[in-house]
Amino acid sequence: MVFMTGPVPRNPRRTTALSRERIVEATIEILDTAGEGGLTVRALTARLSTGRGAIYHHVVNKDELLAAAADGIISRVLAEVDSDEDPKRAIRTLSLGIFQAIDEHPWVGTQLSREPWQPAVVRIWKGIGVPLQRLGVTGSARSDAGSALVNYILGSAAQHAAGPRRVPHGAARPEYLRALATKWTQEDPDPLVHETAALLREHDDRDQFLAGVDIFLAGITAHR
């Protein structure tokens, strides 16, 4: 005979105590595997084997959670950039690092466009500001140059995260781009659209992103 004082709990109890770090870690795991739509307080508390209200003891709301998760990714990227490098090279390395991080974690691209003064974005401003200074750009010229670069990076990141990133580089990709190009040319007889559509078929997002960074660097130098 079996004595039971209540229903068997569905989730085994945690072995480690809850903490902000553990919660953010689990948030990143869910975002990476299930995407932004998959991040719900219910999914998060299920994974952490805890009650729904528990996370509100460590974090004020879901927005703070997303900002903390994005900062977790971005701070790792920035930690890898060598600050002794040639300034232009440092800017290219930094930009590409952010681009690649967003390619791997598309939800970061969306998140960075949501709140300009969240920790991750301030980190990027600073990461761009240092090499610009070493490039000899000072005062309001540095503000302008920094703002231009940061907004370009964040804009490319968001567009890439929402679009081509979702299509793998494998078999499905050329098909997807061809369908898109066909749709454009059917809707619009303009030869400009036709030429753009043709280029779209063989373009690479990463290369195009880096070309944009170089246009910027050229403009900053010419501007002086």
Place this chain on the structure above:
Amino acid sequence: MVFMTGPVPRNPRRTTALSRERIVEATIEILDTAGEGGLTVRALTARLSTGRGAIYHHVVNKDELLAAAADGIISRVLAEVDSDEDPKRAIRTLSLGIFQAIDEHPWVGTQLSREPWQPAVVRIWKGIGVPLQRLGVTGSARSDAGSALVNYILGSAAQHAAGPRRVPHGAARPEYLRALATKWTQEDPDPLVHETAALLREHDDRDQFLAGVDIFLAGITAHR
């Protein structure tokens, strides 16, 4: 004595029939007055004096509604740009027009970053492509330049819509920027951060945006 066959309907019946145009119009009105958070299917159908399911006869879902509303704003902006103008001037006019539209309708800034091939974004690509062509930029150089400019514009728009735009240019603004600058300098002893914070106090988002467009134009010319 009064005969009633049922409860009095809470909303008076519409005088005009429902249509996609009327629905998009009402969507823009709600977004402008109540913001993105205020746009719910319930609020929309209440304003249109109809049942919740009615809009699904004209529109597939809420995403399509947001994309159509954004396209309504952007197409008006692009219609005003004079295509006979000097190409560089046309690019500045177009960029500023989009920036100002997003300053007035911040929800557009958020929406444009959500889906790269929505009608409003394709319209912007084309609007930038034409003057670039007239500037003598062709082939993959035009792809690169166009992508750089569009991503810069959309990135600036999203950041502006989410941030300083929310603070009016009146009395509250200097206070807000001073508080932000103070927060930065307290958290970080780096002199670079201090200098940036000082510049932040007196910076103007619109001017900084235009300075970025000029850096781009300089870079495109230098790049050639």
Place this chain on the structure above:
DNA sequence: ACCTGAACACCGTTCAAGT
């Protein structure tokens, strides 16, 4: 102090029933 999970006040979308 920290955690639990039911309850609350919402969502977008569907669909049988009406006109």
Place this chain on the structure above:
DNA sequence: ACCTGAACACCGTTCAAGT
């Protein structure tokens, strides 16, 4: 064909009750 509004399957957040 178009519309209605109840019903469905979710949300994020709160809070009394437990340990």
